[in-house]
Amino acid sequence: MRFFRCLTIEARSVVKVAIPWAVFLSVFSAALIAVIQVRIRGLGLGSERITVGDCLLYLTFGSPAIEPGLGTVSMAPVDWLVWIATMLFAASRDGIDERRGMGSSLLVACGSRLRWWLVRCVASIVGVTILCLIVWASSCAVGMLCGATADLGVSEGACSLAGFSPDNIDPLGRSEFAVFMLSVLAMLAALSILRLALSELGTRTLSVVIVLAVVCLAVWIPSDLLPGAYLMLSRSSCAVMGGVQPFAGLCYAGIVGAISMGIGAASFARRDIVGGGERS
């Protein structure tokens, strides 16, 4: 029970710190959705009403993989990068600092270093999840204000505007899209644990930079081993033939999260809890 009580305290602190970033991301995403809705209607793509699935599509679309030999340079998906970078940065704002004051007392009251490390990991997952849900919900709300239906399926018009291959324009089913969104959430959670573990070995700033760099590599390098590939609908088998499987993304996220948790636990168990300097 002590674990859950400590988790409640740490999770509340993490969420409190992340809320302003959630507001920023919500406003950003809502503006993006509104602009795209206008474009879809303006271009007359698809006669059916736009869906909330279309709204979520644009948050998670990313960019298609570079096709070798065509001589084209892939444009960085700025909106996707802003969303991902802000999510990772916001989720990296740790709760209570166990190096000083009340934080040290909480750590000792928690009972053991392992227990406190697990608290931090789970609180980070909770923070990322809440952040995601707030942003997605606000995007859907804006979409519905612009006339979208409350349907998780993605329309042909939205696929077309997103640049899906004409041979593969099949509207995404609700369940396929739901699995994809779940895999995005799982991967973001796993990356937040990876960030925590890296910060045990270095500093928080360095850990955010490294994780962000690894994620962004997927924009230019089409590899199933890069976590970023599982965060982009444009690389998913839901949207393109031969794309990464969302279920594989769920498993990959589980592995990344578990390994990160283990490495971080081993490092935290031997760390001296002393004050001063940037928090790891």
Place this chain on the structure above:
Amino acid sequence: MSVRLDHVSKRIRGRAVLDDVTLDIPSASIAAFTGPNGSGKTMLLRAIAGLLLPTEGKVVVDGTELEADAEFPSSVGLLIEYPVFLSHLTGFKNLELLASIKRVASHDDIAETLENVGLDPFDKRKVRSYSLGMRQRLGIAAAVMERPKLLLIDEPTNALDVQGVEMVKDVFTEARRSGSTVIFASHDRGIVSQLADVVFELHDGALVKEGLA
């Protein structure tokens, strides 16, 4: 709760912050660590709390050796370095949060402790508006509210007025009377001589003198 250190040394970035320290503190006593700034007093408190892992030697609290994977001492009250709290909450709320983990201290216990340290339990001000002296009192309250068997306090009279110093004496004396072991670090020789049953003097991380106050 007895405390024993056996040849404890600690090196941080090549510098010896603790150097072959061996000491024994019996239960229900008040021990003081003295010495100049940087002598290792705070590091010693952290080692006893389990927050600092020795490079060599061992720390034994209540018969249990503190290791990397071990549990922290079960009944410990801490105030090490600065009294930092959640600034958006009141003093009472901060203590309530801390007390919610082990659920040993009730609301009445928290209120009584705050009164004992000279703070108003019904004060609606957030901690961010507290003076340093008030935060120090709150820190002491946080450390003693659960009546821990081991009390570790760093510079207890820091930023306190005359009444505050008297409060510290009362709190420590009462803790010892209840069977707790109190260990505090201070460079204030006056308070050390008035309170401590045994004094350990440190210099450059090493124990240079041990004796009765």
